[in-house]
Amino acid sequence: MTIQEIEAPALHIDARVDARGLSCPMPIVRTAMAVRAMLPGAHIEVLATDPGSTRDFVAWSRATGHELVEQSTEGSTYRFVIRRK
Amino acid sequence: MDEPLNLVLFSGTDDKLQAAAVLTAGAAALGRPVNVFLQYWALDAFRRGRIAGDHGLAPEAGAEGRAHVETMRRAGQAGWQDVLRQAKDLGEVDIQACSLSMDLLDIEATDLDPLVDGVEGITAFYLNAGAGQVLFI
Numbered sequence: 001m002t003i004q005e006i007e008a009p010a011l012h013i014d015a016r017v018d019a020r021g022l023s024c025p026m027p028i029v030r031t032a033m034a035v036r037a038m039l040p041g042a043h044i045e046v047l048a049t050d051p052g053s054t055r056d057f058v059a060w061s062r063a064t065g066h067e068l069v070e071q072s073t074e075g076s077t078y079r080f081v082i083r084r085k
Numbered sequence: 086m087d088e089p090l091n092l093v094l095f096s097g098t099d100d101k102l103q104a105a106a107v108l109t110a111g112a113a114a115l116g117r118p119v120n121v122f123l124q125y126w127a128l129d130a131f132r133r134g135r136i137a138g139d140h141g142l143a144p145e146a147g148a149e150g151r152a153h154v155e156t157m158r159r160a161g162q163a164g165w166q167d168v169l170r171q172a173k174d175l176g177e178v179d180i181q182a183c184s185l186s187m188d189l190l191d192i193e194a195t196d197l198d199p200l201v202d203g204v205e206g207i208t209a210f211y212l213n214a215g216a217g218q219v220l221f222i
Binding site for chain 2: 022029032060064
């Protein structure tokens with residue numbers, strides 16, 4: 001019997017916010033604004049370089065209910081993927 | 086988070102107004118209403134002709150602080166005026182001029198930048214503040 005590996009489908013990104021180079025509170029402000037225009041269930045990708053972003057996006061996600069589904073760091077860039085509730 | 090954040094702005098330097106703008110925008114991004122009450126030198130900074138100018142920094146900034154602020158400005162950081170405009174666009178942010186300070190500084194409502202929503206006294210401000218915190222900057 002062979003076991004097939006099921007690959008999870010790659011997340012489809014519906015909107016992107018490039019907040020690299022922007023300081024607090026702009027990454028959150030830009031994201032909050034972009035999310036307003038999105039449909040429930042849609043995904044937004046945010047790139048930021050502000051060091052406070054990681055904690056900010058975790059907190060914002062908890063407070064607003066928009067789920068933080070992915071979070072990663074590449075060099076000095078933080079990447080967040082949020083699902084609009 | 087449902088209770089409004091209430092800020093009384095007294096100081097009119099760019100650093101304190103920037104700090105106030107960050108507090109306001111952060112609350113707005115969380116869906117929390119913000120009430121801002123402009124007194125004295127903060128009110129003066131919202132004059133139509135003066136709002137975009139240099140409002141200086143608090144004395145504790147010193148030359149070193151001034152250099153840091155300049156670096157941020159050159160890097161394209163949004164000024165407090167823009168942060169407040171974005172905060173208003175994002176959420177419920179109400180900015181009121183203190184009527185006593187209007188008298189003190191001899192300011193008419195038409196002298197103020199459109200960022201200011203109206204003129205009120207301390208009583209109305211307290212009523213709208215509800216059970217939310219009141220911060221003095």
